[in-house]
Amino acid sequence: MAAGSSSSVPSDPLLRDELDIVIPTARNLDFLEAWRPFFQPYHLIIVQDGDSKNTISVPGGFDYELYDRNDIDRILGPRAARISFKDSACRCFGYLVSKKKYIFTVDDDCFVAKDPSGKQINALEQHIRNLLTPSTPFFFNTLYDPYRLGADFVRGYPFSLREGSPTAVSHGLWLNVPDYDAPTQLVKPNERNTRYVDAVLTVPKGAFFPMSGMNLAFNRELIGQAMYFGLTDDSQPNVRYDDMWAAWCVKVICDHMGFGVKTGLPYIWNSKARTPLVNLRKEHEGIYWQEDIVRFFQSVTLSKTSVTVQECYIELSQQVREKLGKVDAYFIKLADAMMTWIEAWNELNPSEN
Ligand SMILES: O=c1ccn([C@@H]2O[C@H](COP(=O)(O)OP(=O)(O)O[C@H]3O[C@@H](CO)[C@H](O)[C@H]3O)[C@@H](O)[C@H]2O)c(=O)[nH]1
Ligand SMILES: [Mn+2]
Numbered sequence: 001m002a003a004g005s006s007s008s009v010p011s012d013p014l015l016r017d018e019l020d021i022v023i024p025t026a027r028n029l030d031f032l033e034a035w036r037p038f039f040q041p042y043h044l045i046i047v048q049d050g051d052s053k054n055t056i057s058v059p060g061g062f063d064y065e066l067y068d069r070n071d072i073d074r075i076l077g078p079r080a081a082r083i084s085f086k087d088s089a090c091r092c093f094g095y096l097v098s099k100k101k102y103i104f105t106v107d108d109d110c111f112v113a114k115d116p117s118g119k120q121i122n123a124l125e126q127h128i129r130n131l132l133t134p135s136t137p138f139f140f141n142t143l144y145d146p147y148r149l150g151a152d153f154v155r156g157y158p159f160s161l162r163e164g165s166p167t168a169v170s171h172g173l174w175l176n177v178p179d180y181d182a183p184t185q186l187v188k189p190n191e192r193n194t195r196y197v198d199a200v201l202t203v204p205k206g207a208f209f210p211m212s213g214m215n216l217a218f219n220r221e222l223i224g225q226a227m228y229f230g231l232t233d234d235s236q237p238n239v240r241y242d243d244m245w246a247a248w249c250v251k252v253i254c255d256h257m258g259f260g261v262k263t264g265l266p267y268i269w270n271s272k273a274r275t276p277l278v279n280l281r282k283e284h285e286g287i288y289w290q291e292d293i294v295r296f297f298q299s300v301t302l303s304k305t306s307v308t309v310q311e312c313y314i315e316l317s318q319q320v321r322e323k324l325g326k327v328d329a330y331f332i333k334l335a336d337a338m339m340t341w342i343e344a345w346n347e348l349n350p351s352e353n
Helices: 032-039 069-082 088-097 123-132 182-187 220-226 242-257 276-299 309-326 330-348
Strands: 002-004 019-025 043-048 063-067 102-106 110-112 167-176 200-202 215-219 260-270
Touching: 019 088, 019 123, 032 110, 032 123, 043 088, 063 069, 063 088, 069 088, 069 330, 088 102, 088 242, 088 330, 102 123, 102 220, 123 167, 123 215, 123 260, 167 220, 167 242, 182 276, 215 220, 215 260, 220 242, 220 309, 220 330, 242 260, 242 276, 242 309, 276 309, 309 330
Parallel strands: 019 043, 019 102, 043 063, 167 260
Antiparallel strands: 002 063, 102 215, 110 260, 167 215, 200 260
């Protein structure tokens, strides 16, 4: 593991000592220059994917720890096989080794976006605001985020629900290249997202959503144990569904635990997408299976005796084995990997389980 220290730190930013920024990279970290004004005060956890012989240089002035595949193998031993290799899902190793309450994860080809006024968007600050204010999963507020300055609960909103729920996840969006699947990319290769929607919504209880890993923040203490970006590298059939698997596990557990999931602001600028045909080869099993997988999650009920996220996740892995194991043997491996993730979490975070 490599480490570095910051040189000059601006004034006291929100959650500076309670949040880690996790970056998976198989390329380079030049994009950090664009984020420097917003990221420099924070600690970075860089998960270097691919060949450990490559050297990934971190621009000066950032406080970071960097883990390559040798580090992952050394720290996790045989369990390392459950952390995807040569796939962005490796980022979840950063969630395991972090000791902070909050995580923000971002891709190395995502840059600072501008709002309609032309002002640079501090995505990290917006995520923090989303996570520090409650969610409204049980009753939809038609003026969207009621905790936002200049908004509130509208007439008819039950006062008994206005305290809201703890927010576990803040899912941000992307200007420029939208996170489309390969078939959509193929038919709309030049479509760009130019629409800036100035809203943050809570995903209602019982509803699922596609969670993209490229601009995502979460309360690691609340929901980190369910944020396994599972078993999706090229040696597996279900590639590019790492973040979606985590999304659906997290959402069914948040619904059970009474936590909220928000989506909307902040936007980042997604600079590029992989070639659609490469993505199609990676995604095709997942696209086929997702109809069964989503129906499975929609049918999941967790027992009353599962009162912690870890207990929910273990129960969920058992249901994955029993019900999705019939779809394909891959899901039995994935159910095992979910258990290995929990074992690794408990070993690395003995005080957090
Ligand atoms: O083998 C790899 C490939 C990439 N990375 C790092 O992961 C992120 C995302 O990589 P990339 O931008 O090439 O891929 P996208 O298709 O844009 O990724 C999005 O699709 C989702 C499905 O997997 C994923 O959650 C999103 O991030 C970059 O930082 C790469 O450097 C890697 O570590 N290993
Ligand atoms: Mn990308």
